[in-house]
Amino acid sequence: MRRICIVTGLSVLLGWPGILLPAAGKTFPDRDTVKNSVSERLDEVVVTGTRTRKALKDVPVVTRLITAEEIKKESPRSLTDLLETELPGIEFTRTEGVTNSVTFQGLGANYLLILVDGERMAGETQRSNPDFNRIDIDDVERIEIVKGAMSTLYGSGAVAGVINIITRGARKPFHAGAQAQYDTEGEQKYGANIGAKIRRDKNKNGAEPQGEFSVYTSGMANIKERYFVEGTEIEGFKNFSLTQKAGYAVHDKWSLSAKGTFYHHERYNAGKAGELMHDIYRDWNALVKGEYKFSPRSSMEISYNFDDYSKYGKYFRLRKMERNYKDIIHNPKVMFVTEAIRKNTLIAGAEVLDESLDTYQFRDSAKKSAVQSAVFVQDDYLINNKLSLQAGVRLDYHNGYGGVHVSPKLSAMFKTGAWTFRGGYAAGFRTPTLKELYTSWDHQGMFILAGNPDLKPEKSHNLQLSAEYTRGPIDVSLNGYYNHIYDKIATIWNATQDTSFYSNIDHANIYGADANIRARLSEHFTLKAGYAYVNDRQMVDGFNTSATRPHSATLRIEYNFNAWKCPFTVGVNGRYLGSVTAYSRNSDREEFVGTYYEGYSIWKITCAGDLPRGIRLNLGVNNLFDYKPETITYNAGITRGITFFAGLSVSIDEMFGLCKK
Amino acid sequence: MSKFVRKFAKMMGGFRCLRGIGEFVMAVCIAGGYAVFLPGCVEYPDFELPDGVSSAVIDARDYETWVYFSFEKGGTVPAPEDFKNDRGWDMAFHRWNVRTNGGESGCGEGGAWMTPASGLEYEELYKLLVQSVKNMIPDGTVKTYMKVPDMQAAGDGDQRVEVPASTELARWMTVTMSTIPPSYNLAENVFFVRTASGKHAAVKFTNYMNEKAVKGYVNFEYIYPLD
Numbered sequence: 054m055r056r057i058c059i060v061t062g063l064s065v066l067l068g069w070p071g072i073l074l075p076a077a078g079k080t081f082p083d084r085d086t087v088k089n090s091v092s093e094r095l096d097e098v099v100v101t102g103t104r105t106r107k108a109l110k111d112v113p114v115v116t117r118l119i120t121a122e123e124i125k126k127e128s129p130r131s132l133t134d135l136l137e138t139e140l141p142g143i144e145f146t147r148t149e150g151v152t153n154s155v156t157f158q159g160l161g162a163n164y165l166l167i168l169v170d171g172e173r174m175a176g177e178t179q180r181s182n183p184d185f186n187r188i189d190i191d192d193v194e195r196i197e198i199v200k201g202a203m204s205t206l207y208g209s210g211a212v213a214g215v216i217n218i219i220t221r222g223a224r225k226p227f228h229a230g231a232q233a234q235y236d237t238e239g240e241q242k243y244g245a246n247i248g249a250k251i252r253r254d255k256n257k258n259g260a261e262p263q264g265e266f267s268v269y270t271s272g273m274a275n276i277k278e279r280y281f282v283e284g285t286e287i288e289g290f291k292n293f294s295l296t297q298k299a300g301y302a303v304h305d306k307w308s309l310s311a312k313g314t315f316y317h318h319e320r321y322n323a324g325k326a327g328e329l330m331h332d333i334y335r336d337w338n339a340l341v342k343g344e345y346k347f348s349p350r351s352s353m354e355i356s357y358n359f360d361d362y363s364k365y366g367k368y369f370r371l372r373k374m375e376r377n378y379k380d381i382i383h384n385p386k387v388m389f390v391t392e393a394i395r396k397n398t399l400i401a402g403a404e405v406l407d408e409s410l411d412t413y414q415f416r417d418s419a420k421k422s423a424v425q426s427a428v429f430v431q432d433d434y435l436i437n438n439k440l441s442l443q444a445g446v447r448l449d450y451h452n453g454y455g456g457v458h459v460s461p462k463l464s465a466m467f468k469t470g471a472w473t474f475r476g477g478y479a480a481g482f483r484t485p486t487l488k489e490l491y492t493s494w495d496h497q498g499m500f501i502l503a504g505n506p507d508l509k510p511e512k513s514h515n516l517q518l519s520a521e522y523t524r525g526p527i528d529v530s531l532n533g534y535y536n537h538i539y540d541k542i543a544t545i546w547n548a549t550q551d552t553s554f555y556s557n558i559d560h561a562n563i564y565g566a567d568a569n570i571r572a573r574l575s576e577h578f579t580l581k582a583g584y585a586y587v588n589d590r591q592m593v594d595g596f597n598t599s600a601t602r603p604h605s606a607t608l609r610i611e612y613n614f615n616a617w618k619c620p621f622t623v624g625v626n627g628r629y630l631g632s633v634t635a636y637s638r639n640s641d642r643e644e645f646v647g648t649y650y651e652g653y654s655i656w657k658i659t660c661a662g663d664l665p666r667g668i669r670l671n672l673g674v675n676n677l678f679d680y681k682p683e684t685i686t687y688n689a690g691i692t693r694g695i696t697f698f699a700g701l702s703v704s705i706d707e708m709f710g711l712c713k714k
Numbered sequence: 715m716s717k718f719v720r721k722f723a724k725m726m727g728g729f730r731c732l733r734g735i736g737e738f739v740m741a742v743c744i745a746g747g748y749a750v751f752l753p754g755c756v757e758y759p760d761f762e763l764p765d766g767v768s769s770a771v772i773d774a775r776d777y778e779t780w781v782y783f784s785f786e787k788g789g790t791v792p793a794p795e796d797f798k799n800d801r802g803w804d805m806a807f808h809r810w811n812v813r814t815n816g817g818e819s820g821c822g823e824g825g826a827w828m829t830p831a832s833g834l835e836y837e838e839l840y841k842l843l844v845q846s847v848k849n850m851i852p853d854g855t856v857k858t859y860m861k862v863p864d865m866q867a868a869g870d871g872d873q874r875v876e877v878p879a880s881t882e883l884a885r886w887m888t889v890t891m892s893t894i895p896p897s898y899n900l901a902e903n904v905f906f907v908r909t910a911s912g913k914h915a916a917v918k919f920t921n922y923m924n925e926k927a928v929k930g931y932v933n934f935e936y937i938y939p940l941d
Contacts, residue, residue, distance in 0.1 A: 322927075324898075325898065325900065325921045325922060325923060326923060326927040328920075328921060329921065329923060329924075329925055329926075329927050330925075330926065330927045333756075366926060366927070367756065367758075368925055368926055368927075369758055369759050369761065369925075370761060370925040371925050371926070372758045374756060375926075
């Protein structure tokens with residue numbers, strides 16, 4: 054087996070020179086520019102809110118951007134770490150299994166669409182969360198977070214918002230780098246990447262079309278052994294991912310790109326199970342995209358996303374792996390964008406989402422599938438310099454519940470002086486998952502959890518209103534929202550109380566507000582702070598059954614300075630989560646018992662420095678004040694006390710002065 | 715000739731975009747290489763029992779039946795018609811309950827004792843057995859579910875019944891139901907088990923799951939005979 058691994062490694066290494074040789078001697082301007090000031094930041098181009106390229110300040114929906122520069126300075130340990138640091142109102146809690154569970158603005162993973170490079174992820178693990186370990190934070194270029202329902206453009210699941218994680222690709226004629234990270238909990242992380250971007254210029258007689266070829270490989274491995282804290286076992290894992298990208302563009306006319314990712318995660322299961330088996334999680338992802346420009350103002354994009362997420366048991370005594378879960382999505386899409394009509398940006402598209410799931414929790418372990426087809430259209434109409442309107446509609450057809458589901462949207466943006474106001478209405482929906490439709494799981498003879506093939510989608514009305522004030526180095530935004538979710542899917546018991554099945558019986562009203570400030574206080578100091586309030590009180594007989602924490606806040610103070618002529622950043626991050634008491638019926642199902650989840654704050658300090666010759670150093674302390682939850686529940690903070698970490702990364706091209714402009 | 719070369723060069727120039735596509739295909743092929751080879755990299759730990767140590771895995775999931783085991787046969791034996799008057803078995807298992815063939819459970823000389831030792835080492839255990847042979851405790855009774863518990867009827871009285879079993883061997887497993895999921899703790903200690911015919915075995919319980927981590931299987935390693 055080891056030999057096979059080596060052969061793979063060699064084939065990759067040997068493949069690379071073949072691609073690079075024609076690149077010798079060509080240079081290409083480095084597009085990485087440092088963007089510090091608030092106004093430059095608002096010129097950053099984002100894609101998620103409108104599915105077209107637009108400057109952040111011109112996007113008519115509330116969009117939060119985490120730039121490459123911010124990611125670099127904050128030295129996050131993982132995607133979840135970064136999101137928690139940046140967004141008040143997001144919370145990750147522990148679940149049994151591979152991944153953490155997310156809630157955002159009072160809504161769980163079912164209602165939050167997480168995309169990678171604009172594409173859905175297969176998986177639907179515990180509580181419908183995607184497997185967050187799939188994302189290598191060192192390979193993330195930027196993250197765009199759009200708040201509010203986005204079902205018109207993205208379909209099912211985009212109820213609370215969309216988080217679009219955009220991964221890195223080739224950026225220079227040649228670049229390569231490697232990084233290593235270690236922490237005192239025993240986690241080690243290693244990564245490497247290599248990329249090339251080659252431009253073919255016109256030849257002397259100008260006959261040859263101009264083209265650009267790019268290729269990028271990145272890989273990551275992290276390992277953590279299991280360990281014990283006060284008698285409680287903390288599971289370890291082995292995580293591995295590899296991404297290969299290639300792109301080819303001709304003449305700004307058409308372009309072609311492909312991406313393939315392999316992910317492998319081995320969970321070192323706790324306790325006695327861990328002596329017999331490990332859970333394995335694997336994913337194969339392929340994305341092919343083509344874009345054709347009819348004219349400078351009109352283009353068409355065709356893409357195909359394939360994602361295969363499987364779970365296996367790796368049984369030591371049987372010396373074999375057995376697959377027990379397989380979730381596959383096929384998602385072809387076609388989209389047409391035109392600015393040919395004056396003052397309008399019109400997009401129209403169609404997509405098919407074909408999902409199949411094979412799990413032991415279905416009757417006879419049969420494979421179940423669903424096909425959803427959709428067409429959507431959206432127009433962005435710039436009435437004058439101050440006011441723009443956006444209207445769109447999406448029609449979905451699901452082969453299971455049939456009928457056409459309509460998701461309209463209407464929003465407006467008004468700019469005056471330093472103020473920008475955004476607001477509107479959007480309909481959201483969530484298709485019942487295959488588990489909710491088809492589960493037939495006998496809980497050790499005690500009761501059966503049954504799916505319901507007659508389920509309809511959950512629907513929501515979302516109202517959003519925001520105000521943003523930008524002047525000089527200060528950017529302040531206030532955002533309020535209201536979500537009414539109806540036909541909500543919940544489990545109910547049958548008359549004989551031996552079967553619990555899913556039904557569209559529930560509803561929820563969730564509203565909240567958040568405030569964010571970003572200010573460059575002086576040449577050296579930058580402040581970022583956020584506060585979020587959410588009211589998700591799910592009242593049953595006068596008792597709140599929701600464990601959503603109403604108050605949360607984040608703070609980051611950043612100090613930038615030069616030492617030995619090298620730029621350094623020291624950042625202090627704080628994160629506060631308020632307390633909540635959630636009630637549930639006791640085991641006799643008679644009276645309500647409250648569970649109190651304490652409020653807590655977690656602080657972190659990081660230092661990042663760019664040393665000469667492409668060397669970069671990160672040092673940090675997580676959970677600075679050594680917070681430990683009093684009781685370990687699913688809703689307690691995911692922390693084991695104070696942790697120190699250190700990281701080193703090296704850029705080979707900068708080290709040897711290659712490809713400088 | 716030179717004209718031809720120039721023409722050829724020009725033509726090739728026109729095809730240079732194809733070279734780009736070639737490179738693109740090549741890059742995609744590298745990705746294909748991963749697809750073929752990567753999943754092969756899986757390693758398994760080795761399991762080897764020391765000399766003189768045997769092991770057994772008993773499927774004890776059924777609420778309604780007991781599974782009988784004989785050290786002499788080195789495995790399970792068919793359930794006797796009248797277990798109390800049958801000397802053909804040494805231990806029996808039902809969920810986490812264990813019987814020996816003695817006391818309330820059988821007509822044999824069975825009994826058990828939890829030793830302070832934790833390792834299955836013959837020399838040490840033999841010495842211990844010589845000192846502690848009189849400590850063997852014959853079976854008494856325990857309360858357990860002999861039917862699938864009816865969760866809906868919870869609170870309508872205790873559904874457990876009193877059955878003959880070893881109270882000493884009951885110490886091999888502590889289940890805490892108040893946590894979600896329930897937590898299972900195994901005793902680290904080696905148990906001495908006296909067989910129906912009065913011989914002795916050293917038994918160490920190692921797990922409560924089968925090789926696929928399905929709960930309800932009693933795993934133990936043992937040295938027999940220890941005498």
